[in-house]
Amino acid sequence: xxxxxxxxxxxxxxxxxxxxxxxxxxxxxxxxTIQHPAVILPVALSVVLAMYVCAFGGLxxxxxxxxxxxxxxxxxxxxxxIMAEPLAKAHAKELMERLRACQDVxxxxxxxxxxxxxxxxxxxxxYREANxxxxxxxxxxxxxKKAESEEADKFRRLADEAFADGIxxxxxxxxxxxxxxxxDVDKATKDRDKxxxxxxxxxxxxxxxxxxxxxxxxxxxQKTINAHAAQMVARDRLIGKLDGVEAAMNVATIDLSSRQxxxxxxxxxxxxxxxxxxxxxxxxxxxxxxxxxxxxxxGVSAEDGEEYLKASQGAR
Numbered sequence: 114x115x116x117x118x119x120x121x122x123x124x125x126x127x128x129x130x131x132x133x134x135x136x137x138x139x140x141x142x143x144x145x146t147i148q149h150p151a152v153i154l155p156v157a158l159s160v161v162l163a164m165y166v167c168a169f170g171g172l173x174x175x176x177x178x179x180x181x182x183x184x185x186x187x188x189x190x191x192x193x194x195i196m197a198e199p200l201a202k203a204h205a206k207e208l209m210e211r212l213r214a215c216q217d218v219x220x221x222x223x224x225x226x227x228x229x230x231x232x233x234x235x236x237x238x239x240y241r242e243a244n245x246x247x248x249x250x251x252x253x254x255x256x257x258k259k260a261e262s263e264e265a266d267k268f269r270r271l272a273d274e275a276f277a278d279g280i281x282x283x284x285x286x287x288x289x290x291x292x293x294x295x296x297d298v299d300k301a302t303k304d305r306d307k308x309x310x311x312x313x314x315x316x317x318x319x320x321x322x323x324x325x326x327x328x329x330x331x332x333x334x335q336k337t338i339n340a341h342a343a344q345m346v347a348r349d350r351l352i353g354k355l356d357g358v359e360a361a362m363n364v365a366t367i368d369l370s371s372r373q374x375x376x377x378x379x380x381x382x383x384x385x386x387x388x389x390x391x392x393x394x395x396x397x398x399x400x401x402x403x404x405x406x407x408x409x410x411x412g413v414s415a416e417d418g419e420e421y422l423k424a425s426q427g428a429r
Contacts, residue, residue, distance in 0.1 A: 127215035128208045138208075142200045146192040155185030213269075217254070220247065220276060227283055236290045242283055242355045249362040250276040256369045271393060272362065279358050282351045289348040298341045305334035361394075 162178030231239035308331035315324035
């Protein structure tokens with residue numbers, strides 16, 4: 114058995130989205146009810162006793178069979194109807210716990226892949242951010258796992274959103290870093306400086322045609338240099354916003370831990386709306402940055418991006 118097979122064997126089974134539907138949960142509750150020992154054992158015993166009565170007779174055995182059957186039916190009615198809602202909630206909670214367990218495993222695997230990629234690309238900022246993002250997320254989740262409230266559930270969903278956004282921003286930063294490595298900006302700078310000298314020399318001898326060609330080359334080299342610088346700024350801004358998301362999760366972890374009060378069931382009694390709002394603001398700020406970068410804010414214009422792409426493709 115290879116390493117991947119071992120991982121897949123140990124990985125919790127991820128529930129499908131349709132398993133969370135009302136009808137699916139009702140079917141599972143009914144299935145568990147039918148298979149429950151309090152239902153199936155008395156019914157099975159009554160069947161065996163009924164067969165005995167048919168073969169050998171006996172009023173006492175018949176009454177025992179009837180009582181056993183009644184017990185099984187009563188257990189079925191209690192679980193299928195009276196306790197249907199609590200059992201459905203318990204099943205939905207178990208599905209959510211399985212889903213989150215799978216998400217935790219996938220989060221670790223995703224981060225590990227990004228860490229390896231950052232190492233191979235010699236991108237220390239990305240390597241650091243990947244580890245810090247996972248650490249901040251895991252610490253916050255560890256605190257929230259002790260909570261049992263609607264606010265805590267909403268907080269958990271926000272934490273998942275923040276982590277997913279952090280992964281996306283880190284992947285964008287890695288993509289930019291890859292593109293930056295493709296372009297030899299030092300060569301572009303030298304070529305630009307050479308064009309400046311060539312233009313001056315051509316204009317001295319009135320060779321206007323060659324001077325014009327050198328000017329066009331100068332313009333292209335400058336666009337490449339400008340786009341390279343703009344992309345570096347974009348990459349660094351993404352890293353900065355990643356720091357912001359991580360800081361928000363760390364602050365939330367510290368705040369919740371310091372205010373943690375143990376209730377009768379060991380849960381956190383005061384995960385409040387202000388805690389949720391702080392994390393919502395951090396997510397919103399990071400998403401606004403992504404929109405700014407997509408629209409060309411911060412010196413990353415659409416024209417520069419196109420020229421940068423052309424230059425990077427030509428350099429391969």
